[in-house]
Amino acid sequence: MSRPKGDKELLDTLQEKARRVRLGIIDALGVGNRGHVGGSMSCADVVAALYFYKMRHSPNRRDDPDRDRFIMSKGHSVLAQYAALAEAGYFDKAALGATKSLGSLLQGHPERTTPGIEANTGSLGQGLSIGVGMALAGKVDGRGYRVYVVVGDGELAEGQVWEAAMAANHYGLDNLTVIVDMNGIQATGRTRDRYLIQNIPGRFAAFGWKTFEIDGHDMEDIVGALDAASAVKGCPGAIVARTVKGKGVDFAENTHTYHNNLLTAEDREKAISSVMAM
């Protein structure tokens, strides 16, 4: 699916999908369980745009060798992916409510046993390497699929990310797009106070990537950047998306407190009202 930037009907549809993703995240969080609220909410718009605009995929063709691949490298934010997969029909939405329970289809971090999940992640720093391997395999096999990897800004402290970034450039992987969910906060505080990583777009550019900087909650920006990144030839693309941790759940916004926290029954109602008011 490829439509011109600025198409109001498309943007409205995607915003509604993003709202459903956020409501699905709240379902998956449940009541009284710890769950990753902040990082799931901050990437919800990007995940919605990928699943409902950019990626070629279908729950009926899960083994299609030409399907686009999505990797949630910051695996703790998989609730956003679960919500998108449920919305797209990979499994029943009722499964969201059992997330993280014993034997559930949906665990706290991505596992390939879940329909639609392409890579097991959770140990930060590894997803881009997996994406590089998939993108390289696509080139070797002459396949037209694209690979999308979402990473966190805190995650970029992992050196393996930069080994993967170098390899992606070396192999000219223009079928690979990384999206940095730059919400400025990691598990215990501001990213800059925990491990200072300056000039993220400049770093990817220095490693030979074409870079884009966007507002990661502006659907027009997201769609435009995804289209621009997939049009790049000869090198991989990095979209640095400025986001708000917890976006949409007002009491969880812009704080590390809800990086991984529980929602009470009252919180849950407040969270739903907040998302509905967006």
Ligand SMILES: Cc1ncc(C[n+]2csc(CCOP(=O)(O)OP(=O)(O)O)c2C)c(N)n1
């Ligand atoms: C290798 C590794 N170290 C530590 C952790 C624990 N951990 C889980 S989430 C997180 C913070 C990640 O921050 P960021 O990438 O910015 O994610 P976001 O703010 O988007 O949730 C940490 C340190 C982990 N999962 N893997």
